[in-house]
Structure formats: structure tokens, C-alpha cells
Amino acid sequence: MEHTSNADLRTQADAVLARLVGDGTGTARLREDQWRAIEALVAEGRRALVVQRTGWGKSAVYFVATSLLRAGGSGPTVIVSPLLALMRNQVEAAARAGIHARTINSANTEEWEAVRAEITAGEVDVLLVSPERLNNPDFRDQVLPELAAATGLLVVDEAHCISDWGHDFRPDYRRLRTMLGDLPPGVPVLATTATANARVTADVAEQLGTGGTSDALVLRGPLDRESLRLGVLRLPDAAHRMAWLADHLDDLPGSGIIYTLTVAAAEEVTAFLRQRGHTVAAYTGRTENAERQQAEDDLLANKVKALVATSALGMGFDKPDLGFVVHLGSPSSPIAYYQQVGRAGRGVEHAEVLLLPGKEDEAIWEYFASLAFPPEELVRRTLDVLSHAERPLSLPALEPLVELRRSRLETMLKVLDVDGAVHRVKGGWVATGRPWTYDTERYAWVARQRKAEQQAMREYATTAECRMEFLQRQLDDEGAKPCGRCDNCAGARFTADTSTGSVDAARADLGRAGVEVEPRRMWPTGLPAIGIDLKGRIPPREQAGAGRAVGRLSDIGWGNRLRPMLAPGAADGPVPDDVARAVVDVLAGWAKGPGGWAAGADGAPPRPVGVVTIASRTRPRLIRSLGEHIAQVGRLPLLGGVEYGGDAPPMSRSNSAQRLKALDGALTVPPALASALAGTPGPVLLVDDYTETGWTLAVAARLLMGAGAEGVLPLVLAVQG
Known part of the structure; x- marks a missing residue:
């Protein structure tokens, strides 16, 4: 039976939720699984790993927990969050519940000192930090220790990024182990993700210090998304796929996202759909930050029918009424695909999800696979160069001395930093001299895993079985069962029909x-x-x-x-x-x-x-x-x-x-x-x-x-x- 104190805490938690969701009647109630996570964090000071489907309400857990902890005198919540889009959404959501949130990221360096002053003055309830900040020398050495000492709750959002078994490994996230070690005893930690299979879940739990400890709480829920209606349309070529979009985009509900695999494809599709009279905008890694923010705002306000986006628009973008997600080209991983389609249907009864695979998909998969962790001789060469350098070497100074492009070199150094072989300091990188072993077996396993994921996406596109059940099984969801809604369960809702005019226009456009x-x-x-x-x-x-x-x-x-x-x-x-x-x-x-x-x-x-x-x-x-x-x-x-x-x-x-x-x-x-x-x-x-x-x-x-x-x-x- 629930203790009186916990009953009071539950009442307070529901009141915070009502403010968070804008419920003026005060009737909003946390679901039992959300309350269980909040209770573990606030009443018991535990560490929790929450693996729940997109739209489950993970942000409600940490905002409600923050409000209750702050009311009890705890320090600010620190949320490690991967994308600026998420940060903007989160700051606005927190404000609705009376929670003052600030961010420290690469786009607001001019505000950092003001934010630090507000934290010192106790005026900040939530600080959102990009993972890249965790290994910035100034931030790591000056801000992070005092932040760790004052933190009332640490939240690791999109926690699958910690695991290189996962589809979106980010070495910056591994710095969290340092911060976890510096937290005072009893500070609760919440890690959340919607896209982790059993192996990734176990790996993340272990790295966060939750694996194998008696007071750890792992909450893993069913991953079926009852609002999503999945389908696949196999069309003859790129011209037919673009023509299909031009002919049927207005048939899709509300506004949504059209994902492409490359920047070039996103720009091609955007230009063609505009020519055919559709209001769309491109969103890629090449898009300027101000244009990205404008594109996000336009989609949130339904001023565009769709954003034509690469994976640059991924984790954290929150539009509850997003009506559709179409993929023009297949992602290489069913887990990544599940995450991207999870952008749709959070706050609407039905959302359409369509995959239009292309013959170029596998060549693009192979290209990105070639950018994996470098072979041992290149890693050893980098360590040798650093060990013989008389001073720290910046990326521009190190790049000519090793046969790696800058982005791949930087990722490799971050992994080596986590492994203790190098260290980032002011002015660049230095070798630590510590012994380091190239984990051939692990890297080979990850490569085999990527191949298996590619095969799974081929099977997803061709299966005659339930598509949602297929994705759930890829994420090791024990509750996977036929959804009754996808094209294989309930019949296709869209035909592959395209008009001659649109096909001719697309062919002319692509043939130019x-x-x-x-x-x-x-x-x-x-x-x-x-x-x-x-x-x-x-x-x-x-x-x-x-x-x-x-x-x-x-x-x-x-x-x-x-x-x-x-x-x-x-x-x-x-x-x-x-x-x-x-x-x-x-x-x-x-x-x-x-x-x-x-x-x-x-x-x-x-x-x-x-x-x-x-x-x-x-x-x-x-x-x-x-x-x-x-x-x-x-x-x-x-x-x-x-x-x-x-x-x-x-x-x-x-x-x-x-x-x-x-x-x-x-x-x-x-x-x-x-x-x-x-x-x-x-x-x-x-x-x-x-x-x-x-x-x-x-x-x-x-x-x-x-x-x-x-x-x-x-x-x-x-x-x-």
C-alpha cells in the first residue's frame, strides 16, 4: 500500500503534469509506469533506465521529477541531449510547468557566462547540455566539476548513443562515465531511449552504473505504436518515386517528414516538389542553423506540407500532430527506421508511414559503412604522431600527418579519449602513453551487426508478415504481435499509381x-x-x-x-x-x-x-x-x-x-x-x-x-x- 508521503508526492506530480501539458482543469494524470519512474528518482534516489516507445512521455518523467526535486531543495537537473531541435522544444515545454531551463551548446556561446551565473545564483532548474560539451576542455575542467557537485538529477536522453552496439553511437556520450563518477552519493540518474534492443539496453545500463546493482530500476515497455499505419510501396525507379510523391503528397494527413538518404537527394526532391506546386522545405546537414530553425517552426505551425530531410532531423524533434513520415530510400537499420518513423502520430489517432525503397540504397549503405572505425594501422599511426609531438596537436595540424578525413579523425580521437589513450587539452590532443588494445573482435562484431541490420531492412521491405511486429522483434520486444493496421495486416491504403505527367516531369528533372x-x-x-x-x-x-x-x-x-x-x-x-x-x-x-x-x-x-x-x-x-x-x-x-x-x-x-x-x-x-x-x-x-x-x-x-x-x-x- 502506498505511504501517505508518496500519495502526497503523487498528487503534486499530477499537478505538475497538468501545468506541463496545459491542462487547465487539473485532471491530467501520470500513467502508472511514468509514476513508477518518478517515484524511483524522487522518493528513492535511484538510477533508472527507461526504454519506452516514442511518445510514451519520457520528457514528462524528468520534468515532473525536476519540479518535485527542486521543491525539495535539490540542485538543478542536467539533461544531456543530442540535438538543438530537442533543446528548443524542451525549453518551451519546461516553461509551461514553471521550470526555468537554459542550454549550453555550440550555438549559444555568447550566453555561457550568463548561464553559469544563473546556475550559481540558483535560478536555473534545468540545464540542457550537448554531449560535445562534455569533452570541451574549458567545460570539462571548469564547469563540469561544479555542475556535478550541484546536480539534483542527471538525465541522459537518447541513451542508446552511449552504446556502439546501437545504431547511433556517439563517443562524446561516453564522457558521461566521468560525470557519473563525480556525482555525490544518492543523486538520481535517469537514462531514456526509445530505440534499444536487449543488447543495447544491457550495455547502456552497465555503462551508466545501473547494471548489476541492487537498487537499479529498468523500465522497458512495449514498443508498438498504435497510431502508426506502416506500408511499403515498391516503384520502378527514382522518377516514379518522385512522381508518386508529387501526386499523393496532399493525400497524406496533416504535415510530415520525407526522409532521404543523402543531402543531394533531399535538395533534388525539394526542388521537384516545389515545381509541382507543393510547399516543402529542405532540412539537411548543409542547411544553415537559422534556416533549420525556421524550417522546424514552419513544420510545427503547419506552414509547410513537409520537410524533406536527411537524418539531420532525427532525435528529439517533437511535433505531436505529425501526420506522416515517408522514406524515399531505405535506412540501413530497422532500429534507426523505427526511431525516425516514431516522429509521427504522437498526438493524433492515425499517422501514415511509408517506405519507398530505391535501387541506390545499398550503394549508399556501403559508402557510410566504409566510414566506420579505422583499421588498426591508421589508429597506431595517429597515436605515434601524437606521442612524438612536442606540443598538443589540433585537428588541422594532425590531419596532414594521418590518412583520415577530419570528421572521421575526430570521431576516432573521441573513442581513444574514452579508452584513455589520448586526452583533449587546450590547443588540441595529446597521447597519454597508456597501453591501448585495438579491439578487433568488437569492431568486427559491430561490422557484422551492421550487415545483419541491412539484411533486416531488405526483409522488412519484402515481408508478407506484420511490419510493426517485424520492427518490434528487431528491438527484442517480447510483446510483439500483429498490429492489424499495416498494409500486410489490413491491406494497402495507397496504390503505386502515378500520373504520366508527373513521371515525365520527374524523369526530365532527374535527367537534367x-x-x-x-x-x-x-x-x-x-x-x-x-x-x-x-x-x-x-x-x-x-x-x-x-x-x-x-x-x-x-x-x-x-x-x-x-x-x-x-x-x-x-x-x-x-x-x-x-x-x-x-x-x-x-x-x-x-x-x-x-x-x-x-x-x-x-x-x-x-x-x-x-x-x-x-x-x-x-x-x-x-x-x-x-x-x-x-x-x-x-x-x-x-x-x-x-x-x-x-x-x-x-x-x-x-x-x-x-x-x-x-x-x-x-x-x-x-x-x-x-x-x-x-x-x-x-x-x-x-x-x-x-x-x-x-x-x-x-x-x-x-x-x-x-x-x-x-x-x-x-x-x-x-x-x-
């Missing part, structure tokens, strides 16, 4: 060739450290001009055509007729477009006077025939090719400095080509198959201009990215 190739204008930092005496801005007389490509490899239009042709191991051969026609279209558009050489405008580049190719070890016939075709159609002389003096340096997904190191001295301008350039009064077209980093084009252009070319205009089939 031409992407600008921005030239490299600055040498990467740190080249002198690897023996290359180049730095700062590339002189204009050594720079390539703006170039053109037929398409991006990540496009759902030309990308689907070019990707197999340019894949490693693909057969070499003459340029296919359809691709050759597209190149001619690109040249025509380039000549006549704004700033083109046929425009006659001031500052427009002169018309090219010749064609130069770049040698290739893997696709010599393709590039030779491409150069010949351009020369023939453009009635230009084929002047020759830039050659490799020795072995061609391998293309790699390394960083810019390492790519330049590989190219240094490798390319040469043969005497015959140099002689031909001397007699050509104008720029040349520089032809290659594709560009990833842009440095091969930059180095070749510099050599050609040094040999007498008056300008270099790159023309490639594809751009990576």
Missing part, C-alpha cells in the same frame, strides 16, 4: 545533366609538415576555373546511372551513348548559361580552344573516348593528356593533405602536350571520369597553366558527394 564543380582555391593547412612547400591561397594564375559534371554519385537521377559505371572493378569501355549525349547537354548549358563563354558577359571565360585528358590506370578507354567525343562534337583539337610519371596514386577517402602528398610529383605534362599548349590562345577543357576531393583536377590545372595554358576548365562525368 549538369552540376557545377567548384575549384580548389586554398591549399590545405599543414602541407609543409609533410614536405610540400605550399600554403595559403592558390594564386589565380595557378587555379582551375569553375568546372562541370554530369551529376553527383549521390543523386537519385544521374547518380543511379553513373554509380555502377564508375564503381571499383567496373569494366572499362567507351563512353556510353546516353552519357555522351548528357556531356554534350552539359557543355551546351555551360556555354549558354550565366557566365558561360557564349553569354558574352564581362568576366565570362573565353571559349575553350582544346581538350586535355587525365591518364587513368583503371578506365583509360572511357576517358580517352570521352575526350575524343568532346573534341569531335566541339570541333576542338585533342591536345593530349596529363600523364603519371610513375604509378598512379590510389584514390582514397583520406584527407586533402594526404591526397596531395600522393599526387606530389606523380602527374606530368608530356613535352608534346606542353608544345601544343604554347600555341593555344585560350583555356582548355580538362577531362576526367570523376572527382572526389578535387585535388587531382587542381594539381593537373596548376601543371597545365605552368606549361602555358591560359586557363583550365574541368569537365568530369561525376562528383562524389
Whole structure:
């Protein structure tokens, strides 16, 4: 039987909930499982891990608990939260319950001192902190210790990020172990997530100190979402999928989210749907922060039918009446898919969830899988460089010395930091000298897990069984059973019908060739450290001009055509007729477009006077025939090719400095080509198959201009990215 004190506490908790949800009648009541979590935190000072479906009300638990703890004299609640979108939502929600919330994140550095002063004065009830702050040297060494000492409740939101068995591992989250160790005895801790299978749950519980302790509470509920009606539509190609959206977007309830797998696809789909009269906005990692916030606000206010988004719009975005989630392309993980579709239907009776898989999906999965934790030799090389450095090395200083791009290098360092092998200090990173073991077995297991998740998504798209039950089983939900609502249980609610007009428009849009190739204008930092005496801005007389490509490899239009042709191991051969026609279209558009050489405008580049190719070890016939075709159609002389003096340096997904190191001295301008350039009064077209980093084009252009070319205009089939 409930003690009187707990009964009073329950009454107070329900009153806070009523304020939180804006219930003026005061009739709102916590569900029993929500109350159990709050009771454990407030009355018992326990640590709890809550694994509950999206929309269950996890934020109500920590806001109600905060209000009760603060009323009892406890310090502020610290919420570690992964996304700014969530922080904005949470601050507004807290205010409704009379809870004063502030944030410390990368977007509000000018407010940090004011926030610290408010915390010291006891005026802050909730502090939301981005996980990246936890290992910022100033924050870690100056703010975090005093914060840990004063904290009344620690909340770890989206706690699956702690586990590298999970779909969205974030090494910054592992810093929480330090903060947990610094908490005074008896301070309650709440970890929450909607997307954790049994293994991730156990791993998170162990890392948070809840695993195996007698006073730990793990609350794991059923993951069925009764408002969601899942379905899959298999359409012939990208044009039909875009046409379907154009024809049926207004049939979907309310406003929602259209997820794509790449930035390029999000931008393509947004532009096409706008052309077809729909009010949509793009939301990607490339979107400026102010534009992101405006897009979120417009969706919350139903001023747009949909945001066309990458996974940049993920955890934490809270719109209770979101009416639909459509995926144009399949995520690689059923757990990630469950999380994203969980954005819909929180506060409405029915929401539509549709997956429109594409043939490009698996190539995109493979690309992202290639960015996993680096092989041991690269990790050892990084540790060796740091151990021999005389001072801390910043990322820009370290990057030229190791063969990793900056984002991947930074993630690796964060993992090594958690493992104790390196430490982040003011000015950069240092090696600790502690022994470190490359966990080959663990990394291989994670890679196998990713493969299994990809196979599960293939099966989800083709299963004849209940789709919700399938997802629940992927999350180890013991209560999984047929939902009775999905297309397999209740029949499809949408047909694959598309109008001829929309298909033709989509095909024309996707078939429109031409992407600008921005030239490299600055040498990467740190080249002198690897023996290359180049730095700062590339002189204009050594720079390539703006170039053109037929398409991006990540496009759902030309990308689907070019990707197999340019894949490693693909057969070499003459340029296919359809691709050759597209190149001619690109040249025509380039000549006549704004700033083109046929425009006659001031500052427009002169018309090219010749064609130069770049040698290739893997696709010599393709590039030779491409150069010949351009020369023939453009009635230009084929002047020759830039050659490799020795072995061609391998293309790699390394960083810019390492790519330049590989190219240094490798390319040469043969005497015959140099002689031909001397007699050509104008720029040349520089032809290659594709560009990833842009440095091969930059180095070749510099050599050609040094040999007498008056300008270099790159023309490639594809751009990576």
C-alpha cells in the first residue's frame, strides 16, 4: 500500500503534469509506469533506465521529477541531449510547468557566462547540455566539476548513443562515465531511449552504473505504436518515386517528414516538389542553423506540407500532430527506421508511414559503412604522431600527418579519449602513453551487426508478415504481435499509381545533366609538415576555373546511372551513348548559361580552344573516348593528356593533405602536350571520369597553366558527394 508521503508526492506530480501539458482543469494524470519512474528518482534516489516507445512521455518523467526535486531543495537537473531541435522544444515545454531551463551548446556561446551565473545564483532548474560539451576542455575542467557537485538529477536522453552496439553511437556520450563518477552519493540518474534492443539496453545500463546493482530500476515497455499505419510501396525507379510523391503528397494527413538518404537527394526532391506546386522545405546537414530553425517552426505551425530531410532531423524533434513520415530510400537499420518513423502520430489517432525503397540504397549503405572505425594501422599511426609531438596537436595540424578525413579523425580521437589513450587539452590532443588494445573482435562484431541490420531492412521491405511486429522483434520486444493496421495486416491504403505527367516531369528533372564543380582555391593547412612547400591561397594564375559534371554519385537521377559505371572493378569501355549525349547537354548549358563563354558577359571565360585528358590506370578507354567525343562534337583539337610519371596514386577517402602528398610529383605534362599548349590562345577543357576531393583536377590545372595554358576548365562525368 502506498505511504501517505508518496500519495502526497503523487498528487503534486499530477499537478505538475497538468501545468506541463496545459491542462487547465487539473485532471491530467501520470500513467502508472511514468509514476513508477518518478517515484524511483524522487522518493528513492535511484538510477533508472527507461526504454519506452516514442511518445510514451519520457520528457514528462524528468520534468515532473525536476519540479518535485527542486521543491525539495535539490540542485538543478542536467539533461544531456543530442540535438538543438530537442533543446528548443524542451525549453518551451519546461516553461509551461514553471521550470526555468537554459542550454549550453555550440550555438549559444555568447550566453555561457550568463548561464553559469544563473546556475550559481540558483535560478536555473534545468540545464540542457550537448554531449560535445562534455569533452570541451574549458567545460570539462571548469564547469563540469561544479555542475556535478550541484546536480539534483542527471538525465541522459537518447541513451542508446552511449552504446556502439546501437545504431547511433556517439563517443562524446561516453564522457558521461566521468560525470557519473563525480556525482555525490544518492543523486538520481535517469537514462531514456526509445530505440534499444536487449543488447543495447544491457550495455547502456552497465555503462551508466545501473547494471548489476541492487537498487537499479529498468523500465522497458512495449514498443508498438498504435497510431502508426506502416506500408511499403515498391516503384520502378527514382522518377516514379518522385512522381508518386508529387501526386499523393496532399493525400497524406496533416504535415510530415520525407526522409532521404543523402543531402543531394533531399535538395533534388525539394526542388521537384516545389515545381509541382507543393510547399516543402529542405532540412539537411548543409542547411544553415537559422534556416533549420525556421524550417522546424514552419513544420510545427503547419506552414509547410513537409520537410524533406536527411537524418539531420532525427532525435528529439517533437511535433505531436505529425501526420506522416515517408522514406524515399531505405535506412540501413530497422532500429534507426523505427526511431525516425516514431516522429509521427504522437498526438493524433492515425499517422501514415511509408517506405519507398530505391535501387541506390545499398550503394549508399556501403559508402557510410566504409566510414566506420579505422583499421588498426591508421589508429597506431595517429597515436605515434601524437606521442612524438612536442606540443598538443589540433585537428588541422594532425590531419596532414594521418590518412583520415577530419570528421572521421575526430570521431576516432573521441573513442581513444574514452579508452584513455589520448586526452583533449587546450590547443588540441595529446597521447597519454597508456597501453591501448585495438579491439578487433568488437569492431568486427559491430561490422557484422551492421550487415545483419541491412539484411533486416531488405526483409522488412519484402515481408508478407506484420511490419510493426517485424520492427518490434528487431528491438527484442517480447510483446510483439500483429498490429492489424499495416498494409500486410489490413491491406494497402495507397496504390503505386502515378500520373504520366508527373513521371515525365520527374524523369526530365532527374535527367537534367549538369552540376557545377567548384575549384580548389586554398591549399590545405599543414602541407609543409609533410614536405610540400605550399600554403595559403592558390594564386589565380595557378587555379582551375569553375568546372562541370554530369551529376553527383549521390543523386537519385544521374547518380543511379553513373554509380555502377564508375564503381571499383567496373569494366572499362567507351563512353556510353546516353552519357555522351548528357556531356554534350552539359557543355551546351555551360556555354549558354550565366557566365558561360557564349553569354558574352564581362568576366565570362573565353571559349575553350582544346581538350586535355587525365591518364587513368583503371578506365583509360572511357576517358580517352570521352575526350575524343568532346573534341569531335566541339570541333576542338585533342591536345593530349596529363600523364603519371610513375604509378598512379590510389584514390582514397583520406584527407586533402594526404591526397596531395600522393599526387606530389606523380602527374606530368608530356613535352608534346606542353608544345601544343604554347600555341593555344585560350583555356582548355580538362577531362576526367570523376572527382572526389578535387585535388587531382587542381594539381593537373596548376601543371597545365605552368606549361602555358591560359586557363583550365574541368569537365568530369561525376562528383562524389
